[in-house]
Amino acid sequence: MGQVTLRGIRKSYATVDVIKGIDLAVQEGEFMVFVGPSGCGKSTLLRMIAGLETITAGDLLIDGIRANDQRPADRGAAMVFQSYALYPHMTVAENMGFALKMAGVARKQRDEQVGRAAEVLRLGELLGRYPKELSGGQRQRVAIGRAIVRKPKVFLFDEPLSNLDAALRVNMRIELSRLHKELGTTMIYVTHDQVEAMTLGDRIAVFNQGHVEQLGAPLELYNRPANVFVAGFIGAPRINLIERPPVSGAAIAHQALWTALTSQTSTDAARIGLRPEHLHLAPTGEGIAATIALAEHLGDVSILHLRVDGVSDLLHAKVGANLPRCEAGQSVRLLPDANWALPYDANGRLIE
Amino acid sequence: MMIPTARRISPTWAPYLFISPFLILFAVFGVFPLAFSLYLAFQTWEPTSGLAAMQYVGVDNFAFALRDEWFWKSLKNTAWLAVASGLPQHLVAIPLAYFIHSSFTRLRNGVVGAYFMPYITSTVAIAILFSSLFSTDYGLINIGLQAMCQVPVLGWFMPQDPTDWLGQPENIKPAIAIIVFWRYVGFNVVLYLAALQTIPKDIYEAATMDGASRMQQFWHITLPSLKPMIFFGVTLSVIGGLQLFEEPFILTGGRGGSDQAGMTTAIYLYRMAFDFNDFGAASAMSWLLFIVVAILTWLTNRAFRPRGPSA
Numbered sequence: 001m002g003q004v005t006l007r008g009i010r011k012s013y014a015t016v017d018v019i020k021g022i023d024l025a026v027q028e029g030e031f032m033v034f035v036g037p038s039g040c041g042k043s044t045l046l047r048m049i050a051g052l053e054t055i056t057a058g059d060l061l062i063d064g065i066r067a068n069d070q071r072p073a074d075r076g077a078a079m080v081f082q083s084y085a086l087y088p089h090m091t092v093a094e095n096m097g098f099a100l101k102m103a104g105v106a107r108k109q110r111d112e113q114v115g116r117a118a119e120v121l122r123l124g125e126l127l128g129r130y131p132k133e134l135s136g137g138q139r140q141r142v143a144i145g146r147a148i149v150r151k152p153k154v155f156l157f158d159e160p161l162s163n164l165d166a167a168l169r170v171n172m173r174i175e176l177s178r179l180h181k182e183l184g185t186t187m188i189y190v191t192h193d194q195v196e197a198m199t200l201g202d203r204i205a206v207f208n209q210g211h212v213e214q215l216g217a218p219l220e221l222y223n224r225p226a227n228v229f230v231a232g233f234i235g236a237p238r239i240n241l242i243e244r245p246p247v248s249g250a251a252i253a254h255q256a257l258w259t260a261l262t263s264q265t266s267t268d269a270a271r272i273g274l275r276p277e278h279l280h281l282a283p284t285g286e287g288i289a290a291t292i293a294l295a296e297h298l299g300d301v302s303i304l305h306l307r308v309d310g311v312s313d314l315l316h317a318k319v320g321a322n323l324p325r326c327e328a329g330q331s332v333r334l335l336p337d338a339n340w341a342l343p344y345d346a347n348g349r350l351i352e
Numbered sequence: 353m354m355i356p357t358a359r360r361i362s363p364t365w366a367p368y369l370f371i372s373p374f375l376i377l378f379a380v381f382g383v384f385p386l387a388f389s390l391y392l393a394f395q396t397w398e399p400t401s402g403l404a405a406m407q408y409v410g411v412d413n414f415a416f417a418l419r420d421e422w423f424w425k426s427l428k429n430t431a432w433l434a435v436a437s438g439l440p441q442h443l444v445a446i447p448l449a450y451f452i453h454s455s456f457t458r459l460r461n462g463v464v465g466a467y468f469m470p471y472i473t474s475t476v477a478i479a480i481l482f483s484s485l486f487s488t489d490y491g492l493i494n495i496g497l498q499a500m501c502q503v504p505v506l507g508w509f510m511p512q513d514p515t516d517w518l519g520q521p522e523n524i525k526p527a528i529a530i531i532v533f534w535r536y537v538g539f540n541v542v543l544y545l546a547a548l549q550t551i552p553k554d555i556y557e558a559a560t561m562d563g564a565s566r567m568q569q570f571w572h573i574t575l576p577s578l579k580p581m582i583f584f585g586v587t588l589s590v591i592g593g594l595q596l597f598e599e600p601f602i603l604t605g606g607r608g609g610s611d612q613a614g615m616t617t618a619i620y621l622y623r624m625a626f627d628f629n630d631f632g633a634a635s636a637m638s639w640l641l642f643i644v645v646a647i648l649t650w651l652t653n654r655a656f657r658p659r660g661p662s663a
């Protein structure tokens with residue numbers, strides 16, 4: 001129960017292609033995250049699975065049955081909206097029981113099921129309240145409760161936490177993880193926030209302009225991004241991408257950095273990716289010369305934005321806090337960890 | 353620039369000076385007539401004999417009004433007309449607004465404009481138009497009914513002879529009700545369209561996911577969301593309907609029609625004052641009418657008060 005398979009799914013509005021062929025299989029009980037920049041078509045795809053948008057081409061299978069033409073309510077999917085979309089004139093209990101009421105479930109049984117869902121989400125005391133008497137976090141829990149009551153095969157979340165403040169977002173993330181473990185139901189979760197994606201997902205699909213750039217487990221995406229888009233999208237501060245120095249007339253520091261980075265990998269790379277935490281500071285006399293353009297001291301770590309002679313972009317390094325000589329304008333020496341270097345070809349694809 | 357001290361208005365008085373145009377107009381045309389009519393309600397007065405002819409009579413005018421058959425008849429007429437023209441306005445306007453809201457995109461403004469047109473048309477023009485439509489021998493309505501007589505089955509239910517719409521007592525009220533309905537339905541459509549636009553689209557999507565059909569969505573989402581606007585619209589209809597004057601006044605030549613069948617309370621108290629020269633009784637009746645309006649507005653409020661906490 002709760003397998004969702006997408007085969008060659010496309011979506012076009014008049015002349016614009018929004019979804020350009022998605023093939024994806026969400027396993028039973030899996031927590032799948034769709035992540036990508038704003039406007040890349042995540043919501044559209046989720047709404048196609050829900051049945052709120054028609055599917056232009058391709059097949060949508062839920063538990064092996066083609067669902068393209070099924071009514072939204074018959075697909076066994078429940079959706080949680082970013083805006084919560086609670087019915088303002090109904091109490092929490094009525095909101096949660098509405099789907100059951102529409103399905104013709106008797107009053108008594110409805111109350112029972114709503115009560116059970118309220119227990120799972122600790123909404124007990126709120127059942128008699130109206131949505132406008134609730135805080136943002138409580139509304140979100142009610143929206144989730146409304147989805148749970150239907151006992152769906154798959155939950156669909158569209159950026160459910162983006163209207164909450166930062167602290168609450170962390171709590172809700174934990175709560176969602178707990179819920180997923182407790183219910184064991186398939187969940188498809190759309191977000192533009194990579195932290196949510198990394199912390200919640202069993203697997204993550206990274207979207208870009210209507211197609212999937214990479215599908216994999218969070219650490220797989222982080223450590224082996226299949227292309228420069230994924231490499232740049234996942235991870236903060238952004239990954240360093242260092243261009244191959246020109247054959248002649250390269251700056252000494254640039255050449256030295258390149259040589260250091262390619263010591264462990266293939267040398268036909270056009271660019272090398274290196275995460276900020278793998279760019280270390282070296283004792284004087286060793287390493288590659290760089291100047292600190294900006295230093296951000298976060299307390300536990302410091303983020304250094306560095307200028308290396310010949311390299312067009314600033315490099316980012318994540319170093320320990322309270323290191324000496326770490327202020328803007330100062331010169332430092334860099335030691336890249338070549339074991340973590342990621343070689344990309346001219347098309348931006350990872351060279352395996 | 354310095355303003356000479358002598359011309360400066362003290363800050364305490366300046367605000368009152370600035371709102372004084374409204375206050376003066378409101379006092380002259382609002383408060384004074386109101387207070388004067390309340391005063392008159394306890395006097396007997398024939399205006400032609402001058403102000404000095406006023407005489408205090410206590411509650412005699414009210415007692416007279418409550419014993420006056422025509423006053424009760426006018427109230428019944430008014431109630432009949434308010435219900436027969438007001439109720440269909442909303443019963444038609446709500447589904448119509450929902451239909452326009454969900455089915456028209458580009459044509460929308462034109463359609464709404466067409467429905468709104470009668471509301472901003474002069475009552476006199478409307479009365480003339482309908483006088484001709486309702487005319488016994490040449491009116492389009494009778495011609496249409498006659499034509500339908502020729503249709504088998506349907507013909508059985510149609511009147512065989514031309515109907516005297518504005519002359520026969522039993523026909524006057526329906527004729528007026530049709531005009532009033534026709535005139536104000538567009539206004540209500542505009543009200544309900546405005547309310548419909550404020551309902552977020554995603555709660556309909558949530559309802560779709562919850563398995564509600566279009567009808568169920570109308571019933572469980574749209575109607576409850578429209579409740580505050582229904583309250584507002586019905587209140588306007590109650591207040592407007594109980595003070596109905598222009599349409600029946602013009603259609604019945606200012607006299608209320610044969611057997612006073614089209615005589616609303618507003619027409620009657622107008623006649624009481626200007627035809628029968630009894631301003632005291634007319635004022636008393638107008639205050640009685642006010643009490644009726646107030647009670648009905650309060651009842652409307654009770655009926656349509658939004659559920660849950662007050663906003």
Ligand SMILES: Nc1ncnc2c1ncn2[C@@H]1O[C@H](COP(=O)(O)OP(=O)(O)O)[C@@H](O)[C@H]1O
Pocket residue numbers: 013016018036037038039040041042043044045
């Ligand atoms: N009804 C529509 N007509 C035309 N284009 C649309 C429509 N809905 C969405 N789009 C376009 O589809 C793209 C993807 O939208 P969406 O799925 O909402 O992105 P996101 O990944 O931010 O959720 C956007 O570029 C948007 O402009």
Ligand SMILES: [Mg+2]
Pocket residue numbers: 042043044159
């Ligand atoms: Mg979106």
